[in-house]
Amino acid sequence: MTDAPPGIDLNADIKLDFQTINLQEVPEAKEEIRDLLQENGLDLDEQVDIFVVCREHGRLVGCAGLDRDVIKDVAVDPSLRGTAVSLRLGSRVLALAADRGHADLFLYCRPEHVDWFRGWAFHPLVEVPGVMTLLENNPLNLPKYVERLSRERRPGKRIGAIVMNANPFTLGHRFLAEKAAENCDWLHLFVVREDAAQFPYADRFRLITEGLAGIANLTIHHGSKYIISRATFPGYFLKDRSMIEHSFSAIDLLMFREHIAPALGINCRYVGTEPFDATTNSYNTSMKHWLWDVASASPPIQTVVVERLIIDGLPVSASTVRALLAGENFAEIARLVPATTLEYLEKSFGPAREPASR
């Protein structure tokens, strides 16, 4: 539902129709929307299904895409910019998102349009100069998160960080964490929060905690929507791996450099070499660029690439474990994961046990 504006409708003379479209159900609208976006210097994000569109006498003059709690692909015909059309469009998108359970939202736009979206009650968080800006519409969230993180600060010259998905946790993950912890005064490890992986977040977090027991200079942090999330780095979660070249890690890495790292005094970030997954590999390469090379008001962060643990001649990887799991090859899995992970996998995915009463 959309609330009616109070008082006199100053737009009464402009005849506009608003509509919510699901591109899965109305694919013919896709080309129209793509054209309007292109006129406005934007590409249609193929991941966005829901659009609020605005038509003047049937002609498409405005659109705004919604992907769960992220607004993107917003365009308004130049003839209508500066009118209240944008605010009406925005109000409808916000109402739609709220109906679908999301009131706190992110928004992507080109940096030169940031002031337009301040009118939508969004404020900028991170900007990739000349390319795109990430905004959100709750000014309390990021500062609150940063304040909570900063309570976990530890003293030291070398404060490291790892961001880990661990789908599931392997001996390779443990090796990386051990090497990083040896190399730092303190290590902060963040677990990717999104439940887009095969193993649910709660299980991944628990296996990481169990698998890293014994490392004294380590804090394991719950992930958040500000670290490798669908909002900051949607490309990471794409099912279609051929879209890899278009996945854009800059927003996520700049968020890390400008907001997360300063809260904890992090000055180095550890990653393992990535022989298998092209998205992660290109992310690691981008890391050096955005965390170190580019000029920023925020201190540079050193990227340390650690060679993967090799077992039986092959780098240990979670994707290998998942493939072995599909074949129920627990004997092979046992060589690649700690006992805690093996126990979990056998319990959750192993052959059904014999009934006790026989």
Add this chain to the structure above:
Amino acid sequence: MDIIKEAIAGTLESSDVLVKVLPSQDGSLTLHVQSEVIKQFGKQIRASVMQTLDALSVQAATVVVSDKGALDCIIRARVQAAVLRAAGAQEIDWSVL
């Protein structure tokens, strides 16, 4: 009233106000006001919002108000609507409003 989900009321348009009510993370009542006329009317806006929350017995919530020059009665009406939606209210006790 217990705030059980995220909800909004109002629009982004001139003379209106957008009110967002969210469940509290830490049991507190937190209010953030954004307004083009924050210097002239910030105090009144805060007072109207807090009085309305109090009349609806909201003790724990996060409330974000984005004002575009709305009259006091509009602010109160939008806060009421957002709270009722965020509380999932099925029956409304009009006497407290």
